[in-house]
Amino acid sequence: MTYETLLCDIRDHILTITLNRPDRMNAFTTPMAHEIIDALKAADDNDDVRAIVFTGAGRAYCAGADLGSGSATFDYGQASETADIRDTGGLVTLAMYNCKKPLIGAINGAAVGIGATMTLPMDIRLASDKARFGFVFARRGIVPEAASSWFLPRIVGISQAMEWCMKGHVFGAEEALAGGLVKSVHPEDQLLEAAYVIARDIAENAAPVSVALTRQMLWRMLGANHPMEAHQIDSRGVYYRGKQADAQEGVMSFIEKRPAHFTNTVSQDMPEFFPWWEEPKFK
Secondary structure, three states: OOOOOEEEEEEOOEEEEEEOOHHHOOOEOHHHHHHHHHHHHHHHOOOOOOEEEEEEOOOEEEOOEOOOOHHHOOOOOOOOOOOOOOOHHHHHHHHHHHOOOOEEEEEOOEEEOHHHHOOOOOOEEEEEOOOEEEOOHHHHOOOOOOOHHHHHHHHHOHHHHHHHHHHOOEEEHHHHHHOOOOOEEEOHHHHHHHHHHHHHHHHHHOOHHHHHHHHHHHHHHOOOOOHHHHHHHHHHHHHHHHOOHHHHHHHHHHHOOOOOOOOOOHHHHOOOOOOHHHOHHHO
16 A cells, blocks of 8 residues: 555554654645545455554654645635535544454654544554644634544543533643543653554454454444443344354364464455444434
């Protein structure tokens, strides 16, 4: 995979996606959005990829939208307010949300605006001790984007989400850790390896189809109206997976005290009810 705004590298079943506009602090552009979406789709279709790590080149993760257009940056011109307007950041975060592979953020520096909101659909976020975060939209005269009004309260709680979004200030890694936005904070030179430790553990020890199903089960159930919805999907998942080779291998590897070798693949062996949320009774 070759892109203009990203670097992509696959090693040990881990895809590393590096935002690569270091001269602009990896500022977000429409081409970058399309390339991230394309890279995620390619990863979904590639069974060699079992986990994805996001990071940034240079001293920033992503300093926000590229403001090269000046005061017109957020002006959508003559588009009707009733039209199906979709912000570019939201296209990216929804692509992340729909991804079948686990996403890990190694936030190495400034993550402001879309640089912060694009990390929210990631399953695990780690930060460098030099990282800075900011949901700065109110200070730019706009509102949160990239579906962050859905993601952020579910990750950190409504009170913390309100404070960060209404104040719009930029805060450090320790505040992000205290508020539950990131799992841990690391020295800059140890951040990527810390992310790879988690990614390798998933890639080497977990069944890819189980990981793909589990990722969607947990995210989708955040919006469920009743635990019965989770019970229905849990039951279907256990029944389906229980008949597959991976379940037999998981049990036998435990009994025989050896590493498991899972053979079911995301490209070929997802259950027939996936994606269940598109069924009429789940809409």
